[in-house]
Amino acid sequence: MVHLLVSTLLVFLSTAAFGDWQSVQAEQSRKYLLNNIAPPGATSGSVVASPSRSQPDYFYYWVRDGALVMNAVATLYAVATDPAESREYEELLTKFIRFSQANQNTPNPSDSLSSGRLGEPKFQANGDAYQGSWGRPQNDGPALRAITLTRVANFWLDAGRRSDVETSLYAAAMPAATVIKRDLEFVAKNWEKTSYDIWEEISGQHFYTRMVHQRALKEGAALARRMGDTGAADYYEEQLRGPKDPKDNPHPQKKYLLDLVESHWVASKGLIVPTFDRDGGIDYKHSDIDTAVLLAVLHTQGKDGYFQASDSRVLSTMEKHIEAFQNLYSLNHKGYGATVLGRYPEDTYNGYESGKEGNGWFLTTAAVAELHFRAAREIASAPFFKTDQWNASFLKNVGAEPHAVYQGFDKVVLVNKILDRGEAFLARACFHGLPDGHLSEQINRHTGFMQGASDLTWSHASFLTAYWQR
Ligand code: NOJ
Numbered sequence: 087m088v089h090l091l092v093s094t095l096l097v098f099l100s101t102a103a104f105g106d107w108q109s110v111q112a113e114q115s116r117k118y119l120l121n122n123i124a125p126p127g128a129t130s131g132s133v134v135a136s137p138s139r140s141q142p143d144y145f146y147y148w149v150r151d152g153a154l155v156m157n158a159v160a161t162l163y164a165v166a167t168d169p170a171e172s173r174e175y176e177e178l179l180t181k182f183i184r185f186s187q188a189n190q191n192t193p194n195p196s197d198s199l200s201s202g203r204l205g206e207p208k209f210q211a212n213g214d215a216y217q218g219s220w221g222r223p224q225n226d227g228p229a230l231r232a233i234t235l236t237r238v239a240n241f242w243l244d245a246g247r248r249s250d251v252e253t254s255l256y257a258a259a260m261p262a263a264t265v266i267k268r269d270l271e272f273v274a275k276n277w278e279k280t281s282y283d284i285w286e287e288i289s290g291q292h293f294y295t296r297m298v299h300q301r302a303l304k305e306g307a308a309l310a311r312r313m314g315d316t317g318a319a320d321y322y323e324e325q326l327r328g329p330k331d332p333k334d335n336p337h338p339q340k341k342y343l344l345d346l347v348e349s350h351w352v353a354s355k356g357l358i359v360p361t362f363d364r365d366g367g368i369d370y371k372h373s374d375i376d377t378a379v380l381l382a383v384l385h386t387q388g389k390d391g392y393f394q395a396s397d398s399r400v401l402s403t404m405e406k407h408i409e410a411f412q413n414l415y416s417l418n419h420k421g422y423g424a425t426v427l428g429r430y431p432e433d434t435y436n437g438y439e440s441g442k443e444g445n446g447w448f449l450t451t452a453a454v455a456e457l458h459f460r461a462a463r464e465i466a467s468a469p470f471f472k473t474d475q476w477n478a479s480f481l482k483n484v485g486a487e488p489h490a491v492y493q494g495f496d497k498v499v500l501v502n503k504i505l506d507r508g509e510a511f512l513a514r515a516c517f518h519g520l521p522d523g524h525l526s527e528q529i530n531r532h533t534g535f536m537q538g539a540s541d542l543t544w545s546h547a548s549f550l551t552a553y554w555q556r
């Protein structure tokens with residue numbers, strides 16, 4: 087309680103001094119995030135999941151967390167106007183690229199699995215392989231890394247720096263020796279296989295993993311074309327929908343990646359189902375509620391609007407998630423405002439060990455804020471927005487006046503209501519942080535106090551990416 091009061095006071099004081107609390111948190115999150123890139127004890131270019139070395143020990147490099155965090159750094163790089171700052175971010179990215187190249191060559195326990203080396207999820211902070219038992223492989227990692235680094239490659243190409251791209255990021259030569267090309271080859275050859283989910287607990291076919299695979303292949307094909315590697319571009323695109331000419335398709339019944347992604351939307355449930363074809367790991371996730379599907383949307387946004395935030399399938403799914411966590415956590419019954427969300431209702435990981443009670447997470451609550459901000463932007467820039475059976479509960483819960491079609495002034499009012507609800511989720515997540523902006527992994531489901539890994543790098547990245555969409 088004391089620290090809630092102190093934190094309210096501090097937010098008030100800092101509002102007076104620097105502007106709104108959100109910009110204060112953004113500056114703190116930027117700082118804590120940067121602290122976790124190659125801290126003492128980690129090798130250059132490596133990103134640790136958290137500085138915590140015991141209870142829990144998160145002082146490791148996870149391919150997924152590293153890629154998501156460096157994607158936030160790529161945004162900082164893209165918007166930096168001060169040349170010194172821009173050089174600082176570029177250096178972090180360059181070191182990350184070098185580290186990733188070494189990482190792709192590091193023998194590890196996934197070498198003996200069918201998808202091979204790049205599915206390994208976690209390494210020592212110094213880059214060495216982790217030999218302990220773990221949920222492996224996790225095939226989202228290479229796709230996430232490719233998505234992040236393809237952004238960097240495109241920035242460099244726009245700036246006329248083709249040779250920088252060719253030496254480290256993308257060169258056509260096979261066997262692939264550059265980071266993006268290796269990741270794309272991995273995705274193109276392994277998207278049909280099962281792997282462990284982002285929570286590292288269940289092996290199967292996951293919406294999240296499939297979504298990052300399709301985005302990596304789409305962006306990768308466009309980059310390959312920009313680099314004159316047409317054959318590879320065609321091959322990456324073929325994984326999405328099959329061969330362009332049906333005569334070239336020896337298996338006309340075969341389902342390709344985009345069909346499989348779309349199969350996760352189950353209209354009778356009003357939900358994007360997180361996992362099909364479970365073939366290992368925990369077996370008690372029955373609710374089909376899993377915020378990994380919401381993260382999938384955020385981590386794969388592209389110009390084609392595929393599964394964008396304002397998509398009715400996404401809005402329907404989001405409302406079911408908010409409702410599930412609203413009912414589940416006693417913390418959400420105390421009148422503090424928007425709902426705190428966790429990973430999934432059956433979760434038993436409390437940040438230290440399994441078999442306990444799962445909790446709210448910062449990054450999943452911030453994700454719901456970001457979905458609102460993105461949906462609001464999309465609706466604002468579309469000529470109109472139509473009510474349908476899937477988005478009706480979202481419209482009701484944001485407090486919109488019922489209309490069959492929103493346009494003109496009605497649409498402006500709607501957009502503002504969506505932004506306000508998004509703000510409430512962001513505020514709600516940060517309310518449980520510390521006054522000086524520290525964000526751990528979890529938020530206790532009863533008390534609201536932080537628990538689990540301190541200053542989880544991904545928590546800070548998720549605040550920043552939400553904040554940037556406001
Ligand atoms: C650590 C994993 O990272 C986490 O996702 C999982 O829930 C626990 N181990 C328990 O398996």
Ligand code: NOJ
Pocket residue numbers: 135144148150151284285286544
């Ligand atoms: C556990 C989470 O479940 C997983 O997604 C994450 O990669 C690791 N912790 C490291 O933050």
